[in-house]
Amino acid sequence: MPQSVSELAMDSRRNLFLALSLAIWIVGTCHADFTPADNYLINCGSMIDATIDQRVFQADNSGGAILTSSNSTAATTSPNLVAGFDSAMLYQSARIFSVASSYAFNLKSRGRHFVRLHFFPFKYQTYDLTTANFKVSTQDVVLLNNFTAPSSSSPVFREYSLNITRDMLILTFVPLVDGTQAFINAIEVISVPDDLITDSAQTVNPGQYLGLSMQPLQTSYRLNVGGAKVTPDNDTLWRTWATDESFFLNSTATKAVAFQGKLNYQKGLATQEDAPDSVYNTARQLLVQNNTSNMSNMTWQFNVDGRSSYLIRFHFCDIVGKAEYDLIFDVYVDGESASKDLDLSSASFGTLAAPYYMDIVLPSSDPSGKLSISIGPSSLNKAEPNGILNGLEIMKMNISTGSIVVVPPPSAPKKHLAVILGSVLGGVAAFIIAAVLCICCRRQKKPRTPPTSRPSSSWTPLNGLSFLTTGSRTTSRTTLTSATSGDTSYRIPFVVLQDATNHFDEQMVIGVGGFGKVYKAVMQDGSKLAVKRGNQKSHQGLREFRTEIELLSGLRHRHLVSLIGYCDEHNEMILVYEYMEKGTLKSHLYGSDMPPLSWKKRLEICIGAARGLHYLHTGFAKSIIHRDVKSANILLDENLLAKVSDFGLSKVGPEFDQTHVSTAVKGSFGYLDPEYFRRQKLTDKSDVYSFGVVLLEVICARPVIDPTLPREMINLAEWAIKWQKRGELDQIVDQRIAGTVRPEALRKFGETVEKCLAEYGVERPTMGDVLWNLEFVLQLQEAGPDMSNIDSMNQISELPSNAKRVVSSLELSTADESRTAVNYSDMSTSNAFSQLINAEGR
Ligand SMILES: *[C@@H]1O[C@H](CO)[C@@H](O)[C@H](O)[C@H]1NC(C)=O
Ligand SMILES: *[C@@H]1O[C@H](CO)[C@@H](O)[C@H](O)[C@H]1NC(C)=O
Ligand SMILES: *[C@@H]1O[C@H](CO)[C@@H](O)[C@H](O)[C@H]1NC(C)=O
Ligand SMILES: *[C@@H]1O[C@H](CO)[C@@H](O)[C@H](O)[C@H]1NC(C)=O
Ligand SMILES: *[C@@H]1O[C@H](CO)[C@@H](O)[C@H](O)[C@H]1NC(C)=O
Ligand SMILES: *[C@@H]1O[C@H](CO)[C@@H](O)[C@H](O)[C@H]1NC(C)=O
Ligand SMILES: *[C@@H]1O[C@H](CO)[C@@H](O)[C@H](O)[C@H]1NC(C)=O
Ligand SMILES: *[C@@H]1O[C@H](CO)[C@@H](O)[C@H](O)[C@H]1NC(C)=O
Ligand SMILES: *[C@@H]1O[C@H](CO)[C@@H](O)[C@H](O)[C@H]1NC(C)=O
Ligand SMILES: *[C@@H]1O[C@H](CO)[C@@H](O)[C@H](O)[C@H]1NC(C)=O
Numbered sequence: 001m002p003q004s005v006s007e008l009a010m011d012s013r014r015n016l017f018l019a020l021s022l023a024i025w026i027v028g029t030c031h032a033d034f035t036p037a038d039n040y041l042i043n044c045g046s047m048i049d050a051t052i053d054q055r056v057f058q059a060d061n062s063g064g065a066i067l068t069s070s071n072s073t074a075a076t077t078s079p080n081l082v083a084g085f086d087s088a089m090l091y092q093s094a095r096i097f098s099v100a101s102s103y104a105f106n107l108k109s110r111g112r113h114f115v116r117l118h119f120f121p122f123k124y125q126t127y128d129l130t131t132a133n134f135k136v137s138t139q140d141v142v143l144l145n146n147f148t149a150p151s152s153s154s155p156v157f158r159e160y161s162l163n164i165t166r167d168m169l170i171l172t173f174v175p176l177v178d179g180t181q182a183f184i185n186a187i188e189v190i191s192v193p194d195d196l197i198t199d200s201a202q203t204v205n206p207g208q209y210l211g212l213s214m215q216p217l218q219t220s221y222r223l224n225v226g227g228a229k230v231t232p233d234n235d236t237l238w239r240t241w242a243t244d245e246s247f248f249l250n251s252t253a254t255k256a257v258a259f260q261g262k263l264n265y266q267k268g269l270a271t272q273e274d275a276p277d278s279v280y281n282t283a284r285q286l287l288v289q290n291n292t293s294n295m296s297n298m299t300w301q302f303n304v305d306g307r308s309s310y311l312i313r314f315h316f317c318d319i320v321g322k323a324e325y326d327l328i329f330d331v332y333v334d335g336e337s338a339s340k341d342l343d344l345s346s347a348s349f350g351t352l353a354a355p356y357y358m359d360i361v362l363p364s365s366d367p368s369g370k371l372s373i374s375i376g377p378s379s380l381n382k383a384e385p386n387g388i389l390n391g392l393e394i395m396k397m398n399i400s401t402g403s404i405v406v407v408p409p410p411s412a413p414k415k416h417l418a419v420i421l422g423s424v425l426g427g428v429a430a431f432i433i434a435a436v437l438c439i440c441c442r443r444q445k446k447p448r449t450p451p452t453s454r455p456s457s458s459w460t461p462l463n464g465l466s467f468l469t470t471g472s473r474t475t476s477r478t479t480l481t482s483a484t485s486g487d488t489s490y491r492i493p494f495v496v497l498q499d500a501t502n503h504f505d506e507q508m509v510i511g512v513g514g515f516g517k518v519y520k521a522v523m524q525d526g527s528k529l530a531v532k533r534g535n536q537k538s539h540q541g542l543r544e545f546r547t548e549i550e551l552l553s554g555l556r557h558r559h560l561v562s563l564i565g566y567c568d569e570h571n572e573m574i575l576v577y578e579y580m581e582k583g584t585l586k587s588h589l590y591g592s593d594m595p596p597l598s599w600k601k602r603l604e605i606c607i608g609a610a611r612g613l614h615y616l617h618t619g620f621a622k623s624i625i626h627r628d629v630k631s632a633n634i635l636l637d638e639n640l641l642a643k644v645s646d647f648g649l650s651k652v653g654p655e656f657d658q659t660h661v662s663t664a665v666k667g668s669f670g671y672l673d674p675e676y677f678r679r680q681k682l683t684d685k686s687d688v689y690s691f692g693v694v695l696l697e698v699i700c701a702r703p704v705i706d707p708t709l710p711r712e713m714i715n716l717a718e719w720a721i722k723w724q725k726r727g728e729l730d731q732i733v734d735q736r737i738a739g740t741v742r743p744e745a746l747r748k749f750g751e752t753v754e755k756c757l758a759e760y761g762v763e764r765p766t767m768g769d770v771l772w773n774l775e776f777v778l779q780l781q782e783a784g785p786d787m788s789n790i791d792s793m794n795q796i797s798e799l800p801s802n803a804k805r806v807v808s809s810l811e812l813s814t815a816d817e818s819r820t821a822v823n824y825s826d827m828s829t830s831n832a833f834s835q836l837i838n839a840e841g842r
Contacts, residue, residue, distance in 0.1 A: 034192075034237070034273050036192065037108040037109035038105070038109055039189075040065055040188065041055055041056060041057040041064075041187075042060050042187040043090060044093065044095040044103075045075055045095035045096070046060065046074070046093035047074070049062070052090065053231070053233035057089075060103070066105075067103055068103075068410065069101030069407075070101075071098040071099045073095070073124075073127070074096075075093065075094045075095070075124035075127065076093045076124070077091075077092055081122060081153070085120075087118070087186075090155075091155050091186075094124070094129065096129070096182070097175060098181050100174040100407050102171060102173065102407040102408070103184075103187060105168065105170075105171075106168055107189075110164060110165050111192075112163050112191070113163075113164050113189055113190060114192055114238075115138075115143070115159070115160045115169070115187075116157065116160075116189075117143070117144075117158045117160075118155060118184070118185045119155065119157075119183070120149070120185050121149040121150075121151055122153075129149065129181070130148075131180055132149070132175070132180050133148050133175070134173055134174055134176050135147065135173070137404045137406070138164075138169060138171060138172075138404075139170055139404065139406050141400075142399065143158070145401065158219075160218050161192070161219070163197075163216070169189060190237070192237055193271075193273050197217070198212065198213070199212050200359075201360060201361045202361070203361050203363065204333050204337075204338055204360060205336065209361040212359075216397075218395060220395060221242070221392065221393065221394040222239060222392070223243065224241035224243060224244070224390075225283060225315075225390055226258075226388075227241075227282025229241065234276060235276050236273050236276050241275075241278075247302055248298070248299075248300050249298075249372075252286065253287035254284050254285060256282065257285045258281060258319075259281040259353065261353060262353075263281060263354070263355055265354070266348055266351060266356075269347075270355040274315070274357055275315050279315055279390055280315065280317040280355040281317070281390075283319055283320070283388040283389060283390040285320050285386065285387070286376075286377065286387040295385045296376070297374040298376070300373045300374075300392070301370055304370070304371040304394070306364070306367040307364065308396050308397060308398035309361060309362060309363050309398060310362045310395060311359060311361055311362075311397055312394050313392070313395070314360070314373075314389065315390045315391030316347075316356045316388065316389065318345060318354070319352075319390075320386070321344070321352050324350050325346065325350075326384060326386075327384070327387075327388065328343045328386075329375055329387030329388070330375070330376045332372075332375075333360055333372075334371060339360075340378075341380055361397075373389075373392065375388070406619070491566060491567065492565040492574075497521060497567055497574060497576070500522055500523050501520070501521045504517075508521070517533055518530055518532045519531045519532075528579035529576050530576070530577040530580070531576050532575040532576075532577065533572070533574045534573035534575075535573075549563070549575070555616070555619075555624070557615045557619070559612030559641075560616070561577050561644065561646075563575060564576045564577060577645065580636060580637050581637055581638040582635075584634065585609075585634040585635070585642065586634075586697070589701045590702055596736040597640070600782075602737070603774065604642075604778070605634065605636065606694070607642075607771065608641060609634045609642045610771040612642070612643060613691060614767040614768050614770075614771050616687075617767050623684050625683065626687045627647075627682060628646060628668060629644075630668050631694050631698070670717065671689075671704060673686035673690065673761070674689075683761050684767065685761030687767065689757060691770065692717070692754075692756025692764075695749070697716065699729070699732075699733055699749065700720060700732050700734055701734035719732075720753075724750045724753060729746060730746055745778075745781035748773065748776060748777045749777045752765075752770060752777065
């Protein structure tokens with residue numbers, strides 16, 4: 001190994017630090033009067049605006065936020081009940097939801113926002129809000145799941161810091177238990193300065209954590225240590241800073257200190273937005289004792305979620321030192337050194353009373369659920385025994401898991417994607433679509449500032465996840481650590497992939513396609529990944545490649561194969577996916593000696609794949625079309641859970657797939673939507689068509705194009721649909737399962753396929769309808785004939801009820817060892833193409 005990973009990390013840390021200091025120095029700190037671009041204050045369920053400390057919380061029907069609900073109730077309670085609380089007026093009213101409902105906020109600025117939720121459960125008419133059990137999610141993060149406000153009759157407050165890169169934030173409230181409700185008393189959505197949370201932080205065992213810029217955070221604790229409570233009206237960003245007494249472990253002599261002079265804000269260090277003066281000019285100090293060797297640490301202890309990572313921000317300001325370079329102390333997190341011999345004067349360019357903060361990421365806290373923070377005397381001889389802390393913020397990094405639900409407002413942008421395809425049909429042997437121009441398919445994003453200060457081989461998490469480098473210089477070791485239930489993807493150093501694939505050893509090849517080869521990679525910690533290495537291409541292709549990867553890396557769903565990362569060093573175009581142990585659905589259906597899947601299992605796999613596709617179509621402001629739905633792109637994990645793979649990549653453009661078989665990305669023979677041929681326009685209904693063909697493959701267990709068969713049987717879709725139209729689908733069911741398929745389930749299944757394969761896109765159901773129909777088929781199969789009279793379509797349209805629910809499991813697939821084998825090898829044969837052309841000429 002030429003250079004160990006930890007060395008690289010150290011280099012990058014130094015560079016980053018220098019660059020950051022310089023950048024911040026230049027930019028300066030002059031935003032004393034910060035005016036947020038977005039400043040939504042909503043008094044939910046109230047008819048009137050509430051003014052609290054000169055901030056106006058608008059009535060929620062007055063047009064500030066867009067309220068979408070088909071069953072909501074405005075509730076109020078007696079002022080006596082809330083009297084005495086801060087912001088009491090907010091708690092007098094609530095909006096109660098009996099169905100999934102949302103508030104949508106048009107945003108003027110992208111980037112970090114505080115999203116604050118205020119809850120106060122009370123009884124109103126027949127509603128008892130203390131029993132309400134619900135979920136709150138944005139389009140990207142589940143903020144609260146299985147949430148019930150404690151009935152201690154005091155308000156519950158939650159604050160999140162989210163980097164929102166969309167035009168609109170939609171907060172969706174979903175009652176989880178039948179007959180209970182969701183509710184909310186007040187909402188704040190406020191943009192904050194971009195540099196409030198920077199991308200990097202130190203880790204406890206000295207190291208660098210990158211990737212905070214996309215990290216959703218939840219404020220767990222925010223303390224004005226040694227000082228008085230700071231209320232929103234006295235904070236530059238309307239935060240609340242609690243006092244530290246109730247967290248302080250009283251074993252050590254300390255004193256609270258306060259400073260009357262003027263603070264020396266330094267360019268490049270903390271600003272008044274990071275914490276107000278009232279935080280920096282008070283502190284708790286170790287009490288200097290007679291005998292220096294008898295000093296101990298001062299310690300605070302917090303209850304935390306032991307499974308989560310935390311970002312801990314220490315606020316310091318040397319308001320006690322009498323001379324520069326006088327105050328040196330140690331900082332500990334959970335008993336581990338977070339900063340040794342911290343010299344505040346050096347950190348603040350030799351000045352006293354200069355506000356300064358330090359960020360520490362604790363990858364996973366103590367399983368006990370206790371987090372301790374200590375400040376102790378330095379062991380340096382020259383140091384006076386001393387130590388202070390001015391403020392402390394503890395932010396949770398894993399917020400909530402569970403499925404994201406979005407109830408879009410009526411005026412939300414229409415979920416359609418116009419794609420202009422220029423297609424070249426060349427000869428009989430190849431079908432090359434030369435250019436795919438995505439005009440409106442790209443999500444509008446602020447252009448990323450190029451990470452100029454980072455060497456290309458550094459660990460560069462795109463979103464949330466981070467590779468943590470641990471171990472000594474000689475035995476560098478990489479561990480995949482996920483930090484959030486949200487987005488996860490990385491730029492991965494080439495050397496790491498080279499190692500993991502044994503220098504791209506042919507023995508490790510698990511699939512081959514037009515783009516190149518797919519290798520199984522075994523990381524040093526034993527985890528497996530699938531590495532798809534594109535043929536090396538031009539720089540232009542690379543740029544598009546990168547942009548698209550960043551978009552795709554945001555897709556996380558239980559039924560989508562996760563893109564773990566990519567590598568674009570040395571003009572490489574490498575994609576790294578989770579490894580799917582059981583290979584493709586296709587390989588389980590025919591052409592291999594694997595045992596046949598049961599009918600029920602097949603249905604479950606279809607339902608899973610349908611869920612994945614439904615999420616692609618509806619989970620985002622602009623729908624994502626897969627373009628190449630086929631049984632070879634439905635992969636199975638070790639539990640035979642279906643995951644859709646290879647979505648969206650065709651947008652990377654022809655460069656990524658320059659070689660002959662563009663079909664790999666642009667659709668495969670036998671699955672292609674006839675309308676796509678005629679109009680060269682791809683819609684989400686093209687995926688529905690292809691999925692219909694997959695359903696036929698599943699029931700008949702034969703290839704979609706089989707040139708060895710008699711002419712009328714070559715094309716599965718054509719052949720099978722004839723049987724279906726005659727009501728004789730049962731004649732062609734896979735013999736191995738035929739005996740177990742209930743006729744009524746098969747009838748429904750056949751109808752669903754037929755609808756999917758309708759000639760025109762408009763006649764085909766949406767993926768959501770297909771999903772519900774398949775679930776109904778499964779019910780029919782399980783429950784038997786007594787259900788067969790129910791008209792499933794009607795039944796189903798009631799299920800999602802008034803709100804269109806976009807349900808998806810965003811459960812974080814934790815980095816378990818069992819990552820997944822990908823079989824990408826499903827190249828359509830060229831002589832099959834002529835058959836298809838013939839088929840399309842009908
Ligand atoms: C709203 O929900 C409540 C409780 O679930 C129910 O009693 C009421 O009938 C619903 N109202 C409408 C208009 O659907
Ligand atoms: C919801 O929370 C309650 C109480 O915290 C717990 O008992 C229950 O198991 C949770 N339910 C789910 C589905 O997580
Ligand atoms: C928010 O995330 C985007 C990437 O999606 C990044 O470019 C931007 O810098 C982030 N903003 C902040 C304030 O961290
Ligand atoms: C908070 O602000 C009020 C005026 O709004 C002021 O009287 C008070 O002294 C401030 N408190 C602190 C701790 O700064
Ligand atoms: C902590 O110390 C204060 C006085 O400094 C004392 O009043 C209080 O009882 C102590 N608390 C505990 C838990 O020891
Ligand atoms: C320091 O020692 C003197 C006696 O040597 C004693 O009177 C005084 O209380 C001690 N101070 C502290 C803070 O322990
Ligand atoms: C401080 O206490 C230690 C024992 O705890 C003793 O050895 C040392 O002499 C004392 N130093 C002074 C200056 O009193
Ligand atoms: C050290 O300090 C503790 C209390 O802070 C006191 O009980 C103990 O007697 C001290 N020991 C010495 C050697 O001074
Ligand atoms: C402070 O705590 C750390 C970590 O628990 C420990 O190593 C150190 O010895 C302590 N220092 C003192 C003076 O007790
Ligand atoms: C929280 O994140 C850590 C890594 O940062 C990960 O190991 C852990 O599994 C996550 N916990 C949950 C509950 O998602």
